[in-house]
Amino acid sequence: MAALPLRALTLRQLQFFSVLVEEGQFGRAARRLAITQPALSNAIKQMEKLLGAELLTRSTHRLELTPVGAEVLARTDFLVNTFEVALRDIESTVQRGRAYVRIGVIPSASARVAAAASEFLQDGHREVELSWRDAPSNTLLAELRSGQIDMAVAAITEPPGGLTCIDLFRDPLVLVVRRDHPLAAAGDASWEAIGKERLVLFESGSMPALGNPARAQFAQGPQPYRVSYSETLYALVRGGQALGLMPRLYTSSLRDPELAVVPLLKPRVERRVVLAYLPGPMRNVVAQELIAFLRERLPQAGEATVRRVSGKGVRTRR
Structure with a gap:
């Protein structure tokens, strides 16, 4: 049987599909949508009929998106x-x-x-x-x-x-060090100057794509600590456990008398x-x-x- 025109799709069907994928089960999705499970199942079947393609593979315990379903979901969420x-x-x-x-x-x-x-x-x-x-x-x-x-x-x-x-602008990586660290008096630092000291850097954001390769190429120390928050990074630096590696933007509000910000040059790595x-x-x-x-x-x-x-x-x- 030929697929019906796509313009017959309704926003309600798209909302049902989005919630179903998010919940992962017809029962939970139906309760969240305040409809019966058969009504939800029929709505998804009608949607698949209109599209002329299967969106989900169904089993007793789980639902999985088909390749077509994954593409439809991205556009469904947008709509x-x-x-x-x-x-x-x-x-x-x-x-x-x-x-x-x-x-x-x-x-x-x-x-x-x-x-x-x-x-x-x-x-x-x-x-x-x-x-x-x-x-x-x-x-x-x-x-x-x-x-x-x-x-x-x-x-x-x-x-x-x-x-x-x-x-808008470029944001270079800088070092955050204790004020009594030799690099604090240098004004700026090269990657080689880090030597074998341990670094601490953020585990998410742009640092995995930026800081990790830079460290691997230019620094020779042990594996860095990875943290989620700047206060944890600063605490490790204050305690002398590591040198902080972070984008300069993060340091714009740093007002800690124990810490110093040192530009990293030769080469300059930036996001x-x-x-x-x-x-x-x-x-x-x-x-x-x-x-x-x-x-x-x-x-x-x-x-x-x-x-x-x-x-x-x-x-x-x-």
């Missing part, structure tokens, strides 16, 4: 998220008289992005409601593709597929900080205006003072 956000836009506009824009940002860049966004709001855009999401770059880019956020300031080492990315968004028309005019504003302001913020440590204390270079 469902976009619909839910559109409803939120309408609610915000009708009830509050404001446009609604969702921004994703890596934690290390949050201070700069928040400052620029505040300037945007004060510059004739007071009737805007901003929603903030802070997460690692890979999470933000995935949420951007699925329509959960409108734009993201993220750090990348390779161009992400399916997104428009505007370079790209970009403003990313989906190609094509934006959801609303305000989101377009905010992207244009951030595109202009954030590269200027990226030229902020670089702290360098000398024997006399902290000095700055622009």
